[in-house]
Amino acid sequence: MERRLFHGGLVVSGTEVRKADVLVEDGKIKAVGMNLEAGNAGRIDVTGKYIFPGFIDAHTHMDLEVSGTVTVDGFDTGTKAELSGGTTCIVDFATQNRGESLKYALDRWHEKADKKASCDYAFHLALSDWNDSVSRELETVTAHGIRSFKLYTTYDGMVVDDKTIYQIFSRLKELGGIAGVHCENKGIIDARLEQVLKDRGSRKKVSDYPWTRPRLAEAEAISRILKIAACADTPVIIVHLSSKEGYEEIRKARQKGQQVFVETCPQYLLMDQSRYDLTDREARKYMIAPPLRGEEDRQVLWKALAEGQIQTIATDHCSFTTGQKNMGAEDFSRTPCGMPGAEERPGLIYHFGVSQGRISLEQMCGCLAENPAKLYGLYPQKGVIAPGSDGDLVVWNPQTEWTLSAKTQQSASDYCPLEGMRLKGRAEQVYLRGMLAARDGMIEKACEGNYVTAI
DSSP: OOEEEEESOEEEOSSOEEEOEEEEETTEEEEEETTOOOTTOEEEEOTTOEEEEOEEEEEEOOSOEETTEEOSOOHHHHHHHHHHHTEEEEEEEEEOOTTOOHHHHHHHHHHHHTTTOSSEEEEEEEOOOOSHHHHHHHHHHHHTTOOEEEEESSOTTTBOOHHHHHHHHHHHHHHTOEEEEEOOOHHHHHHHHHHHHHHHSSBOOGGGHHHHSOHHHHHHHHHHHHHHHHHHTOOEEEOSOOOHHHHHHHHHHHHTTOOEEEEEOHHHHHOOGGGGGSOHHHHGGGOOSSOOOOHHHHHHHHHHHHTTOOOEEOOOBOOOOHHHHGGGSSBGGGSOOOBOOTTTHHHHIIIIIITTTSSOHHHHHIIIIIHHHHHTTOTTTSSSOSTTSBOOEEEEEEEEEEEOOTTTOSSSOSOOTTTTOEEEEEEEEEEETTEEEEETTEESSOSOOOBOOOO
C-alpha cells in the first residue's frame, strides 16, 4: 500500500487557502490537517508551495473527425499535454453522428480513449440525431453515469433545430441531465460567408473571418437557447463564452431567476482578433469558433470571472497542425477551427489571473477544479482535497518561471498559440490517484488514466 504525506504546503479549495498536511493512501486522500502522523508514509516537503486538487478540463476534443480531417491530438498525446500542466481529469465530447445510436458513439469513444489516456477521463455526449429511439436510449445512458450533453446551433453535421433542442431539454430534465450549448446563429454565418465570396471574389483573407461570425450571432443564439431552456424549465450551460453581448443575454436571464452556468476559455481572456490580421498562414492558427474578440470583450469576461459569474474555464482543446490548418489556404471556411491549449491553461490562469490580481487562488481552484467537478457530477471524487477523494494533487510552485514553446509541449500540434510567452507559476508535481504522473511538464507515468462517470 503506497502512502505519501505532503507536508508544509498551502491547501487550496474554492473557499479558502490554509496550511495543512495531506496524507494520501492507496490512491485516496486519507486525511487533511496539521501535524498528521506520517507513520511509514513517504514524506514530501512542499513548503512554500500550493496544493491544488487535480484540475479538470471539461471541454476537450480528442481524436475528433471534423472538417475533413482528425484532430492531431488523440487521447494519447492530448492527455499527456493535460497532465503535464496539472489537469488530472478531462471530460471529452463523445459525438453521435447522424444515424448512430448513443451506444455506438460511446463505444467508439471508449475505443479511442481506453488504455491510451494518461489522465482520468469522462464523457459528455454530443447529440446530432433525435428520435424516439434516441430518447429511450438516453435513460440507459444517464443511468450509467453520463449526465451532460452537448448541442450545436451551427455546423452542418451537428446543428439541431429549436424543436429538437426543446425536446432534448425536456427529456434531460426528466432524467436529471444537463446540456451545454455551442451558441452561434448558423443563418447569419452562412449568409455572411456567401457575402464575402460575392464581395471579394474569394475567401482567402483570414481577416474577413471574424466578420462572418459576429458577436451578435453568438448573442442571438444565447438569447434563443436561454428562452428555450426557460420554456423547458431546466438549467443550461453556455460553453466557450466569448463576447460582451453574449454575456449581457446571460445577465438578463439570470436577473429573471433563470439558472445558467457559463464556461469561458483562456484564449478569449488573453488573445484578441488582431491575430486575424497576421499573414494568412499565421492567422489560420487562431481560427477558432467563436472567433477571438476585442479588448472590451476580454475585460468583460475577466470582470465576470472576478464577480463569480463564470463558473468554469476550459480549453476547448481541438488541435491541428499547420498543415491541417492550411487546408483553408484557398478558402478560410475550409480551415479546421480549433487550437491547442491543454498544457497552458493552469499556468495562464495563475499568471494572468492570480498573479495580476484579477482573480483569487480560491477562484482559480473553483474555475479549474471544484466547479467543473460539481457541475458534471464528479464531486467529491474529484475537484477537492478531502478525505475519501481521489489522490489527485497538483503541487504548484509560484516561483517557477517557464516559457511556452512548441518544441517542449506535449501536444502533437506543431505550433504553440502563445509561442515564447514567459509565465511564472507552474505545476511542479502532478499526482494522479496518488502516483507521481508528471514533473515540471515531463510525464513520469503514461497511460494510467481511468474512465470515470458522474456520481
